[in-house]
Amino acid sequence: MRNVAVIGAGVSPFGRLDALLYQEIGRPPVNDAIENAGIARKLIQSCYYGTCGGVGVGHEIMNETGLMGIPITRVVNACSSGSNAFRLAYMDIASGMSDCTIAMGIEKMKNSSMAVVGGGTRFQIEAKAYSHGSPFSLGGGGGMPAGFALMGRAHMKMFGTKREDFANIVVKSRKNASKNPKAEFQTQMSLDEVLNDVMVNDPLTRSQCCPRTDGAAAVILMSEDYIKEHHIDTPIWIKASAMGSHFLGGDPSYPPGISTDADTARRVFKMAGVEPKDFYERGFGECHDCFSVSELVHYEDFGFCKKGEGADMINDGVVEIDGDLPINPSGGLLSVGHPLGATGTRQIAEVFWQMRKDKEVAKRQVPDEHLDIAFTHTLGQPGLGFTNVMHVFSRDL
Numbered sequence: 001m002r003n004v005a006v007i008g009a010g011v012s013p014f015g016r017l018d019a020l021l022y023q024e025i026g027r028p029p030v031n032d033a034i035e036n037a038g039i040a041r042k043l044i045q046s047c048y049y050g051t052c053g054g055v056g057v058g059h060e061i062m063n064e065t066g067l068m069g070i071p072i073t074r075v076v077n078a079c080s081s082g083s084n085a086f087r088l089a090y091m092d093i094a095s096g097m098s099d100c101t102i103a104m105g106i107e108k109m110k111n112s113s114m115a116v117v118g119g120g121t122r123f124q125i126e127a128k129a130y131s132h133g134s135p136f137s138l139g140g141g142g143g144m145p146a147g148f149a150l151m152g153r154a155h156m157k158m159f160g161t162k163r164e165d166f167a168n169i170v171v172k173s174r175k176n177a178s179k180n181p182k183a184e185f186q187t188q189m190s191l192d193e194v195l196n197d198v199m200v201n202d203p204l205t206r207s208q209c210c211p212r213t214d215g216a217a218a219v220i221l222m223s224e225d226y227i228k229e230h231h232i233d234t235p236i237w238i239k240a241s242a243m244g245s246h247f248l249g250g251d252p253s254y255p256p257g258i259s260t261d262a263d264t265a266r267r268v269f270k271m272a273g274v275e276p277k278d279f280y281e282r283g284f285g286e287c288h289d290c291f292s293v294s295e296l297v298h299y300e301d302f303g304f305c306k307k308g309e310g311a312d313m314i315n316d317g318v319v320e321i322d323g324d325l326p327i328n329p330s331g332g333l334l335s336v337g338h339p340l341g342a343t344g345t346r347q348i349a350e351v352f353w354q355m356r357k358d359k360e361v362a363k364r365q366v367p368d369e370h371l372d373i374a375f376t377h378t379l380g381q382p383g384l385g386f387t388n389v390m391h392v393f394s395r396d397l
Contacts, residue, residue, distance in 0.1 A: 001094045001095070001221050001223060002093065002094050002095075002096060002220070002225070003224040003237065003397060004090050004093045004094050004221055004223060004224070004235055004237070004238050005218065005221070005222060005224070005227060005232075005237045005238060006035060006219050006235065006236045006238065006330045006348065006352045006393070007037040007040070007220050007221070007222045007227065007232050007233030007235050007236075008033045008035070008037025008039070008040070008219065008220035008352075009032075009033050009036055009218065009220070009348070009352045009353060010027070010028065010029035010030060010031065010032025010034075010035075010036060010217065010218050010219075010238035010349070011019055011029055011182050011215075011216075011217040011218075011341075011348035011349050011360075012025050012026070012028055012182070012215050012217065013027050013181075013182050013215065014182055014183060014184045014213045014214070014215035014336050014337040014339065014342075014346075015184040015213060015214065015215070015337060016110045016214060017108070017109035017110070017211075017215070018110060018111065018214075019145060019368045020214070021109060021331050022050075022051075022054045022057040022061075022106060023057060023060045023061050023064055025055075025106060025108070025214060025215065025216045026061040026104065026106045026218075026374045027061055027065055029069075029104070029216045029217055029218040029317070030061055030062075030065045030102065030104060031310060032218075033102065033134075033219060033220050034065075034220065034298075036134035036358075037220040037222075037232070038223075038232070039100070039230060039232075040232075041066050041067060041157075042100075043063070043222075043226070043320075044070060044096040044100050044101065044102050044104075044157070044220070044232070045070055045071075045099060045100055045101060046068055046070050046071045046073075046089070046097075046101045046103075046380055047062055047067065047071070047072045047088045047101065047102045047103075047104065048072075048073045048075060048085040048086070048088045048092070048101065048103050049061075049072070049073070049074055049075065049085055049086035049103070049105065049106065049341070049342065050074075050076070050077070050080075050081030050082035050083070050084060050086075050103075050104070050105040050341040050342070050344060050345070051073045051075075051076070051081060051105065051106050051107055051149055051340075051341035051342075052076055052078065052081060052340045052341055053104055053105065053107060053108065053109075053341075054105060054108070054229060054316055054341065054391065055146060055236075056074075057102075057106060058072050058104065058106075058297045059072055059076055061104070061106075062185060064084040064180065065202060066164060067102070073085075073088065074148065075088060077193075077380050077387055078340060078380030078381050079288065079290065079338070079340050079343060079378055079380035079381065080243075080344060080378040080379065080388060080389045081340060081341040081344065081380065082103070082104075082105025082340075082341050082343055082344030082345040082346070082378070082382030083105075083219070083343075083344025083345070083347070083348070083376065083378040083389040083391070084106060084196070084243070084340050084344065084380075084389055085103045085104065085341075085344070085345070086103040086219065086221075086303065086344060086345055086388075086389075086391070087241050087243060087313050087389055087391070088219060088350055089101040089103040089221050090132040090142035090241055090314045090391075091100070091102075091236055091241070092219070093209050093222070093223050094219055094238075095184065095273070096113075098223075099222065099223045099225065099226040100220065100221070100222045100223070100226055101220075101221050102214065102218055102219070102220055102221075103218065103219050103221060103282035103340075103345055103348075104217070104218040104345060105202050105216065105217055105218075105290050105341040105342035105344055105345035105346065106215075106216035106217075106339070106341050106342050107213075107214065107215065107216075107341040107342050108339070109212035109213055109215045109338070109339050109362065110175050110212065110213065110214050110356035111134060111339065112262045113332075115158075116314055119193075124384025126191075126320075129310075129352075135201070139257050140392070144290070144291075144381065145200050145204055145209055146201050147204060148149045148204065148290070148291040148293045149200075149201035149202060149204045149291075149293070150296055151256050151257070151293050151294075152203050152291075152292075152293035153164060153202070153203065153294070153309075154206065154256040155256040155310075156203070157256065158256060158308065159232075159256075159307070159311075160308075161296075161308075161310075161311050162311070163195060163203045164183040164187040164191060164195065165296065165310075165314060165315060166203055166204070166208060166293055166296060166309035167191055167194040167195050167208065168291040168314045168315060169204070169208075169289065169291065169292040169295050169296060169314050169334070170189060170207050170208055170292055170334055170335075171191055171194060172313060172314065172319065172320060172328075172333075173289065173328060173332050173334040173335045174187065174188045174207075174331070175187045175188050175328050175333050176321060176328065176330065176331040176332070176335070176364055177330070177331025177332075177335030177336055178271065178331075179364040180330055180331050180335075180336060180363075180364060182215075182336065183330070183331045183335050183336040183337065184211055184335070184336060184337035185331070185334075185335045185336075186321055186335075187213070187339070189207060189318055193207075194207050194208065196241045198285065199221070201337045203293075204291055204293065207334070208291055208292035208293075208332035209290075209291055209333050209334075210289065210290045210291065210332075210337065210338040211337050211338065212338060212339075212340075213336075213338055213339045214262070214338075215337060215342045215346070216339070216342050216368070217342045217345040217348075217349050218330045218345060218347035218349075219345055219348050219349055219352065221238075224397070229327075234356050234395075235274075236351070236355045236394070236395060237393065237394050237395070237396070237397050238358065238389065238392075238393060239271070239273070239274075239373075239392045239393060239394045240268045240269075240270035240272035240392040241270040241271075241389075241390075241391050242264050242267045242271060242389070242391075243258060243264065243387070243389045243390075244260040244261070244263055244264035244267075244387070244388050244390065245386060246259060246260035246333050246386045247385045248259075254286035254307075255307045257292075257297040257300055257301045257307070258298075258386065258388075259299065259301075259377065260386055260388055261298060261301040261377070261379065261388055262302070262303075263299040263304070264388050264389075264390050265301060265302040265377075265390060266303070267301060267360065268375070268390040268391070268392055269303075269392065271392070271393075272373075272392035274373060274392060275303075276302060276304050277301035277315070278373060279304065279325050279373065279375070280324050280375055282370060282371075282372035283370055283372060283373040283374055283375070284325065284326040284327065284329065284354065284366045284370045284371070284374050284375055285325075285326075285327055285328075285351075285375040285376065285377070286327075286328055286329075286330060286332070286347035286350055286351060286375075286376045286377070287302075287327060287328060287332070287375075287376075287381040288313065288333065288343070288377050288378045288388075289332040289333050290333050290334075290338060290341055290379065291332050291334075292334065293377070295327070295328070296310040296311065296313075297310060297316075298377065299313045299319070299327070302375075302377075304325060313325070320364075321366060321367075323362060323368060324377075325369075326366050326370055329350070329354060329364050329366050330346075330347070330350040330361075330364070331359070340380075343378060344389065345363045347376040347377075347378065348376055348391070348393075351374045351375075351376055351393055352393075354366050354374065355371050355374060355393065355395050356372070371395065372394065372395055372396070373392065373393065373394050374392070374393045374394075375390060375391065375392050375393070376390065376393075377389070377390045
């Protein structure tokens with residue numbers, strides 16, 4: 001396997017972009033990524049793009065950006081589509097098939113149905129899949145908010161977690177996003193505002209559920225040989241890539257959380273030669289905070305704390321930008337927004353810019369001591385299954 005790095009990134013504004021076509025949203029990030037990388041377009045040899053609804057849009061964007069003729073592959077894997085596309089682009093170069101690729105994610109969600117990811121499937125979510133036998137009901141209805149609400153209520157019953165603990169994640173998220181001009185929500189919220197927002201499914205209020213968003217993001221990957229040949233400055237190296245899957249509901253014997261996330265985290269950290277404690281000492285990350293509950297259980301599933309201690313990480317400021325382990329300095333899905341196909345590549349762009357101390361993240365810059373290593377994580381739910389993708393990055397080869 002050859003060494004591969006990210007060398008450029010571009011991200012569109014995230015939000016309601018009704019007046020723009022798919023290609024009008026996706027074209028600027030592609031051009032920006034190429035400019036950010038400082039390379040000639042002719043060096044790009046393949047394209048992988050993640051999207052659930054944009055059939056053929058990758059071809060249109062490649063044509064409009066002067067890249068038509070290269071192999072173009074569309075990836076559909078729900079919320080993990082963009083990170084899955086990035087993983088395939090990485091494997092393309094690592095295997096020796098290509099030396100330079102572009103990975104893109106794009107989606108228009110504001111006027112779209114969740115049927116694009118299997119949202120029309122008749123979900124039969126049993127409470128025991130999340131609550132492990134406790135008599136919780138689906139409350140306000142089925143679907144994704146209900147599933148994560150059940151997980152949160154199970155966590156509350158088992159560990160004494162409070163509604164305020166979940167809500168504080170949104171307070172942190174909005175504070176970070178207030179420094180991110182690409183985010184959909186850039187206004188800070190107080191704890192009371194989060195708790196008193198419209199109830200969606202107890203304990204989740206509206207602001208604890210990520211918005212479905214329009215947006216796109218692109219990143220350029222390159223082999224070590226090409227980086228040397230073309231004198232690329234400050235590449236960010238991909239140290240490991242891992243992917244996992246599970247049937248909806250996960251392992252009923254697993255404490256409130258997502259068992260496949262825990263397994264994938266163990267594998268990707270081992271591949272990268274790091275341990276969870278290393279991120280406390282010199283790293284940060286972007287995780288899939290589709291709901292406030294999900295971010296809290298990710299802390300635990302990734303091994304950053306013991307089961308039941310996730311609330312302490314948010315309440316003690318551990319995961320703040322200036323904390324011991326910064327998580328979601330961008331504002332995350334909860335505030336930046338979640339255009340399904342674009343989230344994974346948007347996270348990778350954030351990590352890339354942070355590790356290079358790019359002007360794009362100047363107002364929310366993670367401190368120097370935490371820029372040695374980073375991780376990204378997405379969790380997708382295509383129909384009745386879970387799929388997740390994790391990557392570890394390093395400034396040093």
